[in-house]
Amino acid sequence: MSTTMTLAQTQQELIDEFAMFSDWQDRYEHLIELGKDLPLIAPEHRTDDNLVRGCQSRVWLFAEPKSGHVQFTADSDAMITKGIVALLVRVYNDRTPQEIREASTDFIDRIGLREHLSPNRANGLSAMIDQMKRYALAFSANGDRS
Amino acid sequence: MKTKDAPVTKAYDVERIRAQFPILRELVHGKPLVYFDNAATSQKPRRVIKTESAYYATINANVHRGVHTLSTRATEAQEAAREIVRRHINAQHAHEVIFTSGTTASINLAATSLGQLLLRKGDEVVISGMEHHSNIVPWQLACERYGAKLKVIPITDSGEWETGPQGRKDAKGSTEQFFNERTRILAISHVSNTLGTINPVKKLIAQAKKQGIITVVDGAQAIAHLDVDVQDLDCDLYAFSGHKAYAPTGTGVLYGREELLERMPPWQGGGEMIETVTLEKSTWAKLPFKFEAGTPHIAGIIGLGEALRWMEDYDFAFAKDSAEQGKSAFAAHEHMLLERATKELLTIDGLRIIGTAKEKVGVISFVIEDVHHYDIGTLLDQQGIAVRTGHHCTQPLMDRFGVSGTTRASFACFNTCAEVDALVAGVKKTLKMLR
Incomplete structure (x- = not known):
């Protein structure tokens, strides 16, 4: 369903989804639920090379190009982190490298998860976004060459 | 005898203590703050906050340099804080108290200076397996620089030093296997920041001393919780931070035995730490200034003095009632x-x-x-x-x-x-x- 939506529409969908919850507990429970739908990284890619640096929990993120779009898979050993990476994957998955590179990250703030964006070393949300954008950049560079 | 301020109840009056910490009225996510991260940094009582801010409002000037009144006031206030620290840890002399920016700086000073003074190729430094990175990495750097070896006392399942042979503590809790004729320095934590273990430092220091080993104690986690007496411990150096003991951040102390500090080379060069400077060679100021290059964190240091006085006022005022618990x-x-x-x-x-x-x-x-x-x-x-x-x-x-x-x-x-x-x-x- 989400594949037919634009990136911005998916972001809005998430904002609306989270707006339904008035208290932190429901919001976090929903985030944890989202983590269960995350397209899991294949065991052979669950390696130290694919660890996102800057997270207190471990996050593995892998991407491959498929007919001009980027496909992400990921995993984490912490449930909240897994929810966060799932949220990002839902937004950025199956997009063109250009869409990913140009996407704004304001929606995180509007979902009420702003604290995960702080420069605190313990959490790695910005590191995850950086990593996704780096993948996009690498694939667009490759695309230009071919 | 009793002043109006002195606590009169036998029971520990925690509400009375809480009332002195403004931050405890903060809400976090709309809920009352429960602050259980004191091992990282403690909160500050109003007296300390006021002291630090009053410094900037009424005293602020650089220390030990100016002939003007403010500079004299600042110098006196800072040196008064040094005397409070001396008394609090029972050092013999105030000039054995060196102000630093924290435990990390204190240990880096110790490792750099002692390394230069003592370490030669093949020498050994002993630490324990429960050390904070701040009491590991500076020694690794020193060992690397002089070709020395780092030896580590292993940790038992309960989180204590494994000080006996073959993975078991022997009857005497002997540690001598870790010390040999090449051991120069023992650097250990008084209290573990992760486990909370209070280590038997006094006993280990006594064993080390017998073999002429210089002893360094990381007291970051002890200073706010134990009665630290450097003469009783008989350590050569003792490092701690102010901010874990109700004092401002950016303050710390390295206590050192006078005779050893005299022999140790300076760590950082700059203003305040010199006696004379020519372009060829400089000579060093007396203790403690030899180790205090640059303008110190004067406001924080004065705040540290106040924090220790505050602790003494409250901690010791109650102490008689709980003396039976030691x-x-x-x-x-x-x-x-x-x-x-x-x-x-x-x-x-x-x-x-x-x-x-x-x-x-x-x-x-x-x-x-x-x-x-x-x-x-x-x-x-x-x-x-x-x-x-x-x-x-x-x-x-x-x-x-x-x-x-x-x-x-x-x-x-x-x-x-x-x-x-x-x-x-x-x-x-x-x-x-x-x-």
């Missing part, structure tokens, strides 16, 4: 919180406490089967409860216990039983969400 009032209160937290947390399915030594300060580190500490910390924060999660800058210790990190609650004089109960309820609520 602890200061703060320590007895924190121990009570520790016992309550330990008992209640252990009722939680799958919870394991890391660090079960008999002698502990109010630090409780735990892991829960199949649950990540990051999730616990994040969800506790949503409930207004501040704990520390992660490896606590003790990665080798995490490896020793086979965990990637723990959740740590660390108590201070102002914490309450109700807060401990909130933590336990908070963990249970968190688990309900995660499981």
